[in-house]
Amino acid sequence: MSIQENYNTIKNQLPENVELVAVSKTHPVSAIQEVYDLGQRVFGENKVQEVMEKYPLLPKDIQWHLIGHLQTNKVKYIAEFVDTIQSVDSEKLILEINKEAAKYERKIKVLLQVKIAEEESKFGLEIEEAKALFQNYINGAYSNIEITGLMGMATFTDNELQIRKEFSVLKNLFDELSKQKPLETLSMGMSDDFPVAIECGANSVRVGSAIFGRRDYTK
């Protein structure tokens, strides 16, 4: 299927209230432009270097989301233009984003990435850490960021029950924190599991290969 057919197929499966982040990592600027021309404005990249290269070549009304693990020493390269950093997994990183955002007199939107998967390898905050950071935020500790929601990745497995369980953990945290201060975005679900994620309460999904095709890491 073409990118256009893929994109329309995905869009047709998303309820109106669910945001699509088109994950364009490893794909060329031409493919991103194609999806942009279909109306898409929110794109996700997981590497600082890659988004820095693509950003100047594409329309300026694209909202770039950083979705991959971010090293503190690289925040400065994206602070001027990134819309949302979805992969915030430490207080050190929050403080750095806050500092760099202040230099541009802006607020950067962030999502707290919470570890919900069983796999040891996945990055993310423990639930208690996420609660503590959110409390600091409410108390006014980070004036140049806006915590707009939570992000999580489920275990890579065929076991749908387990995936549901993990997504539900994040939804519960989302609801709990929202009582203190309303959150907007619950980002969970990728190409293989976004329908389940939406059933579990996601209102933002990060879809890459189902739009752009398989990623070729050998290039």
Ligand SMILES: *Cc1c(COP(=O)(O)O)cnc(C)c1O
């Ligand atoms: C690559 C990636 C995605 C998209 O994965 P697909 O399976 O290609 O849809 C979503 N979220 C994160 C954090 C990613 O790194």
